[in-house]
Every structure is written in C-alpha cells, then in structure tokens.
Amino acid sequence: MLNRVEPLSDAEIVRAYLEASMVPDPDGAARYMAPGTPITFTGGRLFDHPSGPSGFNAMRYRWVKKRMERFDVCPAEGETIVYSVGTLYGEWPDGTAFEGNRYVDRFVVRDGLIVKMDVWNDSAERILQQRGIVA
Template sequence: MSALSTPDASPETTLSADAAIVRDYLEASMIPDPDAAAAYMAPGCTITFTGGREFDHPRGPTSVNAGRYAWVKKRMLRFDVAPADGETVVYSTGYLYGEWPDGTPFDHNRYV
C-alpha cells in the first residue's frame, strides 16, 4: 500500500494514475459537475455514500449534498492506493469544509 499526500505533498511526490483518477473525480464532484465526475467512473461502478447509500451516477451524492449543505468542499490530504488482483482500491482522506443551510460555516469534518 502506498500513501500519497496532496496538496501539501513535496514537489517530487506524484500521484499514481489510480489516485489521480480519484482526485479528478472528487474535484469534478465538488464543482459540482456530476456529469464530468461520471467520466472518471468505470462502467458498472457504484458509489457507496454516507449511510451505505449506493448510487450508479455522481448525481446521487450531488443531490444528497445539495439538501444537506449550502455548499461543501473536500480538503484532500492523503490518498492510499491498495492494488489487488484485478482491481485497485483508492482511499482518499481529508476534511470537509463549507456552510450548513443556515449559513453557519464548518471545517475539519473528517472524510474517508
């Protein structure tokens, strides 16, 4: 397993191709642009979201977030890449920040 950090990574640290796909997906989903995010998903891929909810398109999590937050972004701190036989799992960890629907800001809500 390798651990890669961004955006505070040193200049010589580069993301693996798999971690870069996850980063690009997450960046598109934060715009939010669920159709652009979908371009990073393999056919048949499912998204398991908070509470075990499963979606087949990024529109699902985008819809949940639209009802939960005024806006939300991810501060992506680390990517853990776990290659296996026939698949690779990439974990992104960091913190959520944004505003609740009433305008109250929040920061440092951990995500995996």
Template sequence: MSDALSPDAALVRDFLEASMVPDPERAASYMADDVRITFTGGRPFTHPSGPTAFNAMRYAWVKKRMERFDVAPGDGETVVYSVGTLYGAWPDGEPFEGNRYVDRFLVRGGKIVTMDVWNDSAERILTRLGVEA
C-alpha cells in the first residue's frame, strides 16, 4: 500500500488501525460527534465501541488487511472506500483469512461522518455450520 494517501484516506486508515487494536476511544477521535455507523447486517451504531463489542462476540480476534483506498472527492466532502480482507480467529480459535470486506466512509471537515461496513463473515459462519449460503 502506498504511503502517498490523500489526507482523507489517511484519516480512514488511522481510524481503522485504532479500531483494530481495538481502541474504540481513540477510533472515536477520528469521527464526528453525530457519526452514523451501519455495521454488517444493517446494525446501527453511534460510536466505535458498538462494532468493537459486536466483533468480540463474532471473533476471538480480527484484523484487516487493507489492500487499497478508493477516494472520490466531492463538494466539501469525500467518500473513501477501504477494500481488503479480514483475517483472525473464530471464537473456537480456528484461524481464517481472505474474508473480503468493503468499508465506505464519508469524510467532512476532517472527521468521519458516516461509515458503512460489509464483509463475508456471515456466509463463512454459515459454511462452518454446514449450511450452503
């Protein structure tokens, strides 16, 4: 990944790195006070501690391999997509990798104002349970 990220993409990268620690309070410092987070399955949150708590139920641990950032500047705001894969371990300790994710961020005034999260974890959980998705 190139170090020549736009300021808004660098902000998103820094947020994601704080989220992976996990340090939801530091992650919140990159977000607007009225941020809207829509997590996998359409789960709404207003603080990074929500996704952190959800992930603690779904994984023993999880990290993002950030492969690229797609940036679309607009009039006073920027859309930043982070695309890559998740790796980590399920609650029973079985490792996984290659789990695709896409995160979409709207950045305005140097803060993340919306975050939308999609990944393949639900499908992988179903496969582990013997259900073909």
C-alpha cells in the first residue's frame, strides 16, 4: 500500500511559510512561494525573497517570533486570500523583552504557492513609545 501525502490547505501553506521564516530559514520559507513573489513589508519596504524580511528583522530585533492566533481564509476566483493575525514577541536589540505587538499578514495563494504577501505590525509605534515620542 502506498502512503499518500495530502496536499496542504492554503492556510497550512501560510503557516508552514511563517514557521520557516521564524527559524529563520528564508530558503526553507521560499519553498512555499512562487519565485519573485512581492513581499511588501512594514513601512512599504518591497522584497522579492523571504531573506529580505529576515534581514530587516535581524536589524530591528535581537529575535522575534509570532503567536499565530488565527487564520482567516477568503476563497476567490482562482486564488485564496489568507490573513494571519496575532502578536509578536521577542527582544529589541538592547535585550528588552516585548510581547503583545499586533500583526496582520495578508497572503495571496494560487496553485499551492504564495504569490503575494503584505505585512503590518505595531513595531514602529512601540519604538516611538519607547523613545517618548508618542504616549
């Protein structure tokens, strides 16, 4: 008898991408993306490979992880929109711990691969608050 491996659902593809990106393993994460997938990161930074956000995060955080609270799946004609919603936790470069930093990642999945990704989070607001610039 053959062991069959069921294909991943679109939400499972997104989860697998995010888990690999948190290692960080940008090349492993890239297995879930079409080549050249546009990744619009916080502040409108545009990347075309998971190594871009990983490199940016290495400058912004000592380390960072996601608590993936839910996946909202929106089927559309020929593709699926998947939102990953949750919070970030980790350490700033100075070693100060943080948690509860909200994030939303929006993915477009087509034919079993991520073809577009948009990232939003509250890190910039938290950095401004640490510096006393906003209340």
